[in-house]
Amino acid sequence: MAFIEVTRIAKGFAAPRHARGATGTRPVLRDVSLSVERGEFVSIVGAMGSGKSTLLSILAGLTPADSGRVVVDGQTVHGVRGDASFVFQNYSLLPWFTALENVRLAVEAAYPTLSREGQVARARHALEQVGLGDALNRRPGQLSGGMRQRVAIARAFATNPDVLFLDEPFGALDALTRDTLQQDLVRLCSSTERPVTTVMITNSVEEALLLSDWIVPMLPGPPATLGAPIAVQLARPRSAAQLAHDEEAAHVRAHVIATLTAALGGRARRMPARVDAGALAPVALASEESR
Amino acid sequence: MHMMLPAVGVGLALVAWWGASLRVPDLPSPVRTWEESKIYILEPFVKRGETDQGIALLAYYSLMRVAQGFLLGVVIGTPVGFLFGVSPLITRMFDPLMQIMRPISPLAWLPLGLVLFQKSEPAALFAIAVCSMWPTIINTMMGVRAIPQDYWNVAKVLRLSPTTTFLKIIVPATLPFIFTGYRLSLGIAWLVIVASEMLTGTPGVGGFLWQEYNSLIYAHILLAIITIGLIGFVLDRLMGLAEARLRAV
Numbered sequence A: 001m002a003f004i005e006v007t008r009i010a011k012g013f014a015a016p017r018h019a020r021g022a023t024g025t026r027p028v029l030r031d032v033s034l035s036v037e038r039g040e041f042v043s044i045v046g047a048m049g050s051g052k053s054t055l056l057s058i059l060a061g062l063t064p065a066d067s068g069r070v071v072v073d074g075q076t077v078h079g080v081r082g083d084a085s086f087v088f089q090n091y092s093l094l095p096w097f098t099a100l101e102n103v104r105l106a107v108e109a110a111y112p113t114l115s116r117e118g119q120v121a122r123a124r125h126a127l128e129q130v131g132l133g134d135a136l137n138r139r140p141g142q143l144s145g146g147m148r149q150r151v152a153i154a155r156a157f158a159t160n161p162d163v164l165f166l167d168e169p170f171g172a173l174d175a176l177t178r179d180t181l182q183q184d185l186v187r188l189c190s191s192t193e194r195p196v197t198t199v200m201i202t203n204s205v206e207e208a209l210l211l212s213d214w215i216v217p218m219l220p221g222p223p224a225t226l227g228a229p230i231a232v233q234l235a236r237p238r239s240a241a242q243l244a245h246d247e248e249a250a251h252v253r254a255h256v257i258a259t260l261t262a263a264l265g266g267r268a269r270r271m272p273a274r275v276d277a278g279a280l281a282p283v284a285l286a287s288e289e290s291r
Numbered sequence B: 001m002h003m004m005l006p007a008v009g010v011g012l013a014l015v016a017w018w019g020a021s022l023r024v025p026d027l028p029s030p031v032r033t034w035e036e037s038k039i040y041i042l043e044p045f046v047k048r049g050e051t052d053q054g055i056a057l058l059a060y061y062s063l064m065r066v067a068q069g070f071l072l073g074v075v076i077g078t079p080v081g082f083l084f085g086v087s088p089l090i091t092r093m094f095d096p097l098m099q100i101m102r103p104i105s106p107l108a109w110l111p112l113g114l115v116l117f118q119k120s121e122p123a124a125l126f127a128i129a130v131c132s133m134w135p136t137i138i139n140t141m142m143g144v145r146a147i148p149q150d151y152w153n154v155a156k157v158l159r160l161s162p163t164t165t166f167l168k169i170i171v172p173a174t175l176p177f178i179f180t181g182y183r184l185s186l187g188i189a190w191l192v193i194v195a196s197e198m199l200t201g202t203p204g205v206g207g208f209l210w211q212e213y214n215s216l217i218y219a220h221i222l223l224a225i226i227t228i229g230l231i232g233f234v235l236d237r238l239m240g241l242a243e244a245r246l247r248a249v
Helices: A052-060 A099-110 A116-129 A145-158 A175-190 A205-211 A240-245 A247-270 A273-289 B004-023 B030-042 B055-086 B088-101 B106-117 B120-145 B149-157 B162-200 B205-214 B218-248
Strands: A004-014 A025-036 A041-045 A067-072 A084-087 A163-167 A197-202 A214-219
Touching (some): A004 A052, A025 A052, A099 A116, A099 A145, A205 A214, A205 A240, A214 A247, A240 A247, B055 B205, B205 B218
Parallel strands (some): A041 A214, A084 A163
Antiparallel strands (some): A004 A067
């Protein structure tokens, strides 16, 4: 059995009466299955609003699924696992704590028996790993977006996780900051004591190409589901510049975009005409990334 | 310039007061009010009798009573607010009751306090606490409800214990709201003290006001009114400063 084994998950949310299905809910996900081997990096790629975040919340145990099962390391997921870390798109740092205190809060929760000095040392080390050794005592409000996300990444790695869930971790950052943070993430993932298994959701095919072993397209619904995983067999380390000219990368990119676009086309035909405007945004996104 | 306009406003109010005093024979003019009141202001700490005391002493009695009643209200109101904030069930249970109790005047609570405690001092504290705790409860509750989902996610993802979640996330996130509640509560407590002193005749600014009315010394009523207003203003400003400090963090 794979390290993360997701079996036929479905999820719906309470919806206004007119949008309800037979069960009184608006279906968001249907029949989602996924296997991730230990140490793999899997990216789920899809348009905004396609239910990716909901899926990740279910995998991480933040939200229960309506049906289906998530098994991580042989255990069915009920609630957040102790060996899992999460990085959110909007940083989710506590503004009244300094960078060090934010990270230490995670260390303290994961290692309650560790001495205070030990916790601080561990938090400090994690922040130094992401180049924030000079900003330990600054509050999130005094840090740039990129630095805040570095703190969030440091917090995620400070507890030496087995599983890492990344919810569009670079989505709110400018392109240059994104590049450097992606490289930092690659370095951190390969330098952990144990192999870390990562599930990332993103709307950027390039980002997925750069980081992943597998790319899983999210086929938009509603309800959305996952397409067949696409292997990314590119040598590491990878760089954005190299990926731009690599033949295999071009092949995978084309495959992913074709899958997503085909799914969108299917949706556009199924949906009433008035929501076509909403479907345009993901199309624009896909074409932007095919440049 | 920024002191100019308020000064003009006060000046206009004095002119209106003076104009009114020309028409209403019983209403002392500003000058007469000052003449008859200056002993209380110039000798603020002199005690001549039970209610015939310097204005600072009278204000001190009232403030002490307010402080006790306000603290009582805050000590009850803050935890209740947290409880309402985290538990929709408890909110649904007590919200109608709260909405009914909130608009009840201090003048109505005071007799009940006298029945319950038999003495005027605890009755006054009871009335202050009951009337002033609502803004604390409501603001604390709102503050907890306004905590962004992000912070709850942090608690979930880091698997923080309920105690840690409360101390490191709920309290800091709610603190600015709580202080807004305290500020409004203190304002109400100060309103209530005057009414309760008038009804119970205890020494203080309100008791003084009522006694001087009964003694037909109308200038002292105006002195008491102005004192009450100034003290209320200063209290509000002090709480406002504390609040601003918290929001800056």
